[in-house]
Structure formats: structure tokens, C-alpha cells
Amino acid sequence: MLDPKIRTFLEVAKYKNYTKAAAELNLTQPAVTQHIKKLEEYYDCKLIEIIGKSVHLTLQGESLYTYSNFQRANEKQLINQIKKMETPIKIGATLSIADYYLPSYLSSYLDHYDEMFSLTVRNTKSIIEMLLNNELYCAFLEGIFDKSLFDFHEFCITAFMPVARKGHPLEGVISTLSKIHEYPLILREEGSGTRKIYENYLYQNNDSLSSVSKIYEISSFGVIKKILSTSNAVSFMYKEVAQQEVDRGELCYLDIENFSIQRPLYFIYPTNSLMKEKIELFYHKLLNQVIESQIQI
Template sequence: MLDQKVTTFLAVIETGSYTAAAKQLHMTQPAVTQHIQKLEEYYGCRLFTQEGRAMRLTKDGEFFLHYTKMQQSNERQLVEKLIGNQRPLYIGSTLSIADYYLPPMLFSFLRKDNSGLNITVANTKILLESLLQGKLDAAFIEGIFDRKLFEAEVFCIAKFIPVVSKKHPLAGKKVELADLYEYPLILREQGSGTRAIFESYLAQQNDSVSSFRATWEVSSFVLIKHLLENTNAVSFMYEAVAEKEIATKKLEMLELHNYQVSHPLQFVYLKNNLDEDKLLHFYYECVGKNQ
């Protein structure tokens, strides 16, 4: 059972004030204040700052929030184990992995295991938050994550390539990054792993997406590829995402000078997870690896 002071901390996060938290928990406001003070004294840090009427988490408070969410997730797993509740695995995946990498991996697992399985597809940011909230057991992601909070297994190193229509004015040419700026750039939504990778690459060049003539934000790879085929736009994606269209000569990988970017695709789950053995069994069956 979570400590009542931790429950109070979470209520303050949810409601945004000591007063509202006290009402929700059927406590007095001084009691809520005392709970937060006790936590701060015990851990030797400030958890909140007051900005006008708004409560804001400090950096230590943000880390403590992640910790308490992990504890919530572990407590749920513990209760399920104690009562013998067999729940399906809740697995998340980013869009590019779900559509272009995951299917054969899942087939490998399902041929040997008929236990329940629930798959959620979302961007990296949403999946990581769902892991912290205990809504997911594990996720296949390509984005950036906090290694202090998550364990990870790399299942693939994927090439991240610039792609245009076969009829694009730059197709078949050796080009510089600056040559792309006069064309529209198609990006995934904020929070997606592929967008974070591309923006990180641009930052390393002391540049940003604002250098492009226009940006189109699209969350569907199918739509992105259709737009590429029929416009002069440019986009960046994993090689496997465009593999079929490149093979059928609808799209082409640009030859971009001094460009060579690849990124690990990873299976992640919370540290100190009570179901670690079960999750690793699922993962090893997916990738065909002996434990």
C-alpha cells in the first residue's frame, strides 16, 4: 500500500493546489501541507514551488513524481500476483515500428504463446508516459528516454534516410542540406521519435526546421508517402518505412552530402519491474533469441 503522504503528493499534482487536494482526500489543508513537508524533510529537497496561485514541480519534484508512478505500477503488479490474476500483456509501439518492424516479431511470439496481448500504437512521448502511469507493461520505441527510469533492449539499428519523389528536381543528384530548404518538409507530430531524431540532427548542424520553406505536420506514414509521391516535398524516415516505394521506384533516397544517421529501435520497460521475467520472455520470443 502506498504511503498516505505519497497519495497526498499525487493528489496535489492532479488538482493543482493544496486546497483542492484536501477536498479530494477529505482532509484539512494543514494536513496536506504537513504531508508534503514531511516528504520534503525525509528526502531533503523541495518538491513544489509557488508561482502566483499555481503549484509547480521542482526538478526534484518531477523525479519524485516519476518514482511514485513506478511505485504505483509495481503495486498493481504485486496485487495481481497475490490474487493470481492473469492479465494480458499491455504492449505499446510507435507508429513506424508497429507498421514496418513489429508484425513478424509478433507472429514469432504468437506462434508459441497464446496468452493475452493488448497492443497500443502512439508516439514515443505518450508511450513513455503510459509506462510511467502503469497503463503499459513495455513498449517498442525509437525516441529518446530517461535511462534512469527505464530498462532497454536494442532490437534493431535502423537507417534514417531523406526521401523524395522519383520525379523530384533533386532526385539522382548529390545535394547539400541547404538545397532542401526551398522545398516543403513533411514532419511527424510533436512527441514522435522520428521528429525528435530529425530535429536532433538539425541541431547538430546548428540549424532547425524553420530553415525550410514550409513544414507539413502529418501523423500517418501512408499519407506522408502519398504526399511525397505527388509533390516536391522532402521527408526523413526509417529505411524500412520507404523500402517498398523505393523498390517500385515511386520514391527515392536522396544522396545527401556528409549525411549518415542511424538510430536504435528499443524495447523498454520500467526499472525494478516485478514482471521483468515475463516481459523479457515476450521480448526474446519476438526477436527469436534464447534467454
């Protein structure tokens, strides 16, 4: 860490003005004068001369200025090295969020902050287990979790939609669940958030997956959408996950009678986390960058 008196000396040399240096350092002008005097006493030489109203470095002052600038540059390099050695914030994210929401959030964050983080993508069940085992510090989650175990923020609200190919036999008509279940249904694997949401919806409507004609389990939304576009299968996903394909005329959203699911997406971390302050700071920095980028647009 550079001595505060050296920092003062560098600012005086930079601005060639005691008043401007004092304002930059948030010090009084007498305090700046005192810092320079202490340095001159320590090095036993005159470092600064005032000729008229102008501030000039002596030859000794020039030497100290060169040396101090090298020290300041070395300090910056040291700080950067120390930051690289820090333990990164270990973040988890479920598949939908990682692929279709987080990239815009994290790109804004990376443009403005140096904090290190690592990102792990798993289904909801796995993410929760990793949080409870302290393998992750926090997570972006789409599924259902025990709110007594976690502190959380709702960072987004999104629609959960039935999706099929453009031109599907059910496109443009109001269907029933029983009609939907006549077609092959593609779901994520056991433990995924989107699958759990649909299973809960069926349960609340006195129905279950046993009424579906065929079920295919596929963990990748990219693969699911490709299959949907070339078959009569149906799947359920967040609106944004299929939006690009819908805009291109490859997929469509289906209408189901009395079907309306709006789901919050969550940022969560264990209630008893010792990293709470750091996690909350990370989250608010992340959200602030997104808000600022939206305002600029």
C-alpha cells in the same frame, strides 16, 4: 490437477508397456509399478493384467481409463479458460515500428505461444508517459528516452533517410540541408520519434526547422508517402518504412552531404517494474521466434 498416479496409469495404458511409460514420465520402472499398485489399492480392484509380456486393461481399468481421459480433457479446457482470464501483457509501440517492424515479429510469436497481450500505438512522448503511469508494461520505441528510467534492449539497427518522389529535382545529386529546406518538408507531429531525431540532427549542425520554407505535419506515414509520390515535398523516415515504394519506383532516397544517421530501435520497460521477469521472458520468446524464422528462410 490430475493425480500423478492417474497420469502414470494413462501412459501405461497408452504404451501398453511399463518401460516406455517410465521413459515418457521420466520415472523409474519401480516407481511406475508403485503408482499402479497404489491406484489398485485405492479402487480395490485389479486395473492392469500382464499376460505373457503384454499389458492389458481389465474391465475396471477400461472404465478408469475412459473417466481419466475425460478428466484430462477437462483440465486442458480449464487451463485454456484460466489463460484467457489472465491480464495481458500491455505493450506499446511507436508508429514506424508498429506498422513496418512488429507484424513479422508478432505473427511468429502468435504461431508458437498462447500468452495474451494488448498493443497500443502512439508517438514516442505518449508511449513514455503511459509507461511511467503504469498504463503499459513495455514498449517498442524508436525515439529518444531517459535511459536512467528504463531497462532496454536494442532489437534492430536501421538507417534514417531523406525520402522524396522518384524523379525529384534532387534525386541523384548530393544536396545540402539548405537545398533540402527549399522544398516543403513533411514531418510527424510534435512528440514523434522521427521528428525528434531530425530536430536533434539539425541542432547538432547549427540549424533548425526555422530554415525550412514550409512544414506540414502529418501523423500517418501512409499519407506522407502518398503526398511525397505526387509532389516535390521531402520527408525523413526509417529506410524500411519507404522500402516498398522505392522498390516499386514511386519514391527514392536522397543524398545529403555528410548526412548519415543509423538509429537503434528499442524494447524498453521501467527499471523498477514488478513485471520484469515476465517482460524479459516475452521479449526473448519474441526474438527467438524471429531468429528461427530467419534461419529457416
